[in-house]
Amino acid sequence: MYAMKYMNKQKCVERNEVRNVFKELQIMQGLEHPFLVNLWYSFQDEEDMFMVVDLLLGGDLRYHLQQNVRFSEASVKLFISEIAMALDYLQSKNIIHRDIKPDNILLDEQGHAHITDFNIATLVNQCTKITTVAGTKPYMAPEMFYPRGQICYSFGVDWWSLGVTAYELLRGRRPFHIHSSSAATDIVHVFHTATVTFPPAWSKEMVSLLHKLLDRNPEERISCLKDLQNFSGLSDINWDAVLQKKVIPQFTPTKGRLNCDPTFELEEMILESKPLHKKKKRLAKRVKDNGKNRAAMNGNLQTHLDNVERDFIVFNREKSKQDLSETQEDTSEAQTKDEDGQNNNL
Known part of the structure; x- marks a missing residue:
């Protein structure tokens, strides 16, 4: 399927x-x-x-927020860990996603998180930084709103977006009063003047982690998996188990139910001209x-x-895997023949 x-x-x-x-x-x-x-x-x-x-039948995180789901710290901690592993993989491929937000994080039936929508993703060299602006304003990092000619950013923008998303999942609203219609100058003013507030019920570890993800200085912000793994508040995470999806999520989407808005889906079908x-x-x-x-x-x-x-x-992943497997088998057979030849000579 x-x-x-x-x-x-x-x-x-x-x-x-x-x-x-x-x-x-x-x-x-x-x-x-x-x-x-x-x-x-x-x-x-x-x-x-x-x-x-x-x-992925679990719906996106935006849908669950709209259903008034309030995620526990344990759930959000797992989401952060899983998304961080995906961001680390993208970083190894020199890709900045540029649109990490609840709408673009889909859950599978078990409740594990998956990043989707690479529509505005960009490729970057390790030594260079990006100067073009793209993203969804409420989730975009401060360095993306510098004056024209001074905009310069790298992988850290995705980790800022992850911080905004994690805060929203815990609290039901974003840490800054920024909307898609907000002017860039107003957003810069918000970053200069606003203070992020954290409810007293939140653990010190979670508050500290969000502080590090929402650091306005990209040089000080957690911006890679290694930094996250070294963070003391996540010392209890078994990263190998996370990667293998062996850590059971606390939040599980309702099975046998459409985890999306059927009205919206039906509207799209009716409006589809072809x-x-x-x-x-x-x-x-x-x-x-x-x-x-x-x-x-x-x-x-x-x-x-x-x-x-x-x-x-045209792309076919199954065929690509099959071709790669056959190539490796051919290489292995060739090496075996060479070794046999050497043994005979000996």
């Missing part, structure tokens, strides 16, 4: 989103980790581009019309659509 996302080519061209889709595909094809939503296949037809990914279940009829009609639509279409748009079809990368 998988989840499938499909994107209409014409809409992507018209909204100038093709480059982002291709970049997301390119990034996801090179990734595989227990705490990511992994890509398994990508393919296309005349109308759409398709991405087939892990099916629903998937009617594709067969549409494509048959297109063949019958014998290219009339193609001829009538704007020439520039058709050129872009042709380019999308030409440049799209």
Whole structure:
């Protein structure tokens, strides 16, 4: 069982989103980790581009917050550990996600966290920093709001977002009064003047950890897995067990239930102008019309659509794994033959 996302080519061209889709595909094809939503296949037809990914039935953390779930410190500590391992893996691949937030963290049926949506992720060299701004304002780090020409950031922005997310999961609201509509100058003012408050019921260890993740100075902020593992408040974490998903989450999504808003899902289906279940009829009609639509279409748009079809990368993770396995077997056989030859000579 998988989840499938499909994107209409014409809409992507018209909204100038093709480059982002291709970049997301390119990034996801090179990734595989227990705490990511992994890509398994990508393919296309005349109308759409398709991405087939892990099916996670536990819903995203935003949905659970909207259901007024208040997560315990133990639950949030495990979420932090799992997401940190995924961020460390992305860091090893020189990738900054840039959009860590409850909406982009999906739970599996057991309650383990997985990062999704690499739409605005970016590749960075270890020695260089990024100067372009992207993200969701309430979760973006202070260094992303420096004056134009001074913006310069690296992997630390994802760890700030993790801190904001963890605070929100515990308290039901974010640590700063920042909204998507807030102006950049107002956000800078908030960072300069606001003080993050922590309820007295929270443990000293959790408060200290959030202080380190929400440090406005990126140089002082926890920004890698090693720093997190060395943090005294997490000394009881068995990191190998976390990676192997052997630590049982305290919060388990309700099984046998749709862990998303059915009204929103139904609305999306109704608003979909070219629903998937009617594709067969549409494509048959297109063949019958014998290219009339193609001829009538704007020439520039058709050129872009042709380019999308030409440049799209088809991906099959199972086949890639099989090819890699066969290559390794061939290499192993060749080495064995060489060794046998040497033994005979001896």
